Amino acid sequence: MxxxxxxxxxxxxxxFAAPLLDLDRAGAxxxxxxxxxxxxxxxxxxxxxxxxTDPDAYVQFKKGFETVTQDVPPEIAAVLEQLLLDRxxxxxxxxxLVHVRVEEAGPGKASLVTEARMPATAPHFD
Numbered sequence: 001m002x003x004x005x006x007x008x009x010x011x012x013x014x015x016f017a018a019p020l021l022d023l024d025r026a027g028a029x030x031x032x033x034x035x036x037x038x039x040x041x042x043x044x045x046x047x048x049x050x051x052x053t054d055p056d057a058y059v060q061f062k063k064g065f066e067t068v069t070q071d072v073p074p075e076i077a078a079v080l081e082q083l084l085l086d087r088x089x090x091x092x093x094x095x096x097l098v099h100v101r102v103e104e105a106g107p108g109k110a111s112l113v114t115e116a117r118m119p120a121t122a123p124h125f126d
Contacts, residue, residue: 010114013098039100043064043068044065048084
């Protein structure tokens with residue numbers, strides 16, 4: 001497998017998010033559901049970075065993560081916990097923060113727009 005840091009951020013985030021998206025392919029094809037899922041993915045991706053770079057943001061994201069994992073079905077909460085672990089281990093060498101935006105690209109179609117940045121810098125649009 002090639003190094004994820006060498007690929008486009010959007011492709012890397014889709015690979016990272018795959019376990020969550022694969023839970024319900026039909027649901028993930030709905031733009032609004034996909035927006036909710038990608039918000040959770042963004043949280044799982046950014047939380048470990050904030051833990052080491054921005055204690056205030058970490059506290060906010062951690063509370064949000066705990067709330068989300070309590071409010072979703074157990075199988076989704078388990079995948080979110082796994083994503084968080086994957087972020088710390090498999091993707092831990094990538095210091096980027098990401099913002100993920102899902103845009104409608106026609107009836108039943110969506111596109112993923114990612115913004116990546118190093119902590120305390122302006123975003124880079126992918």
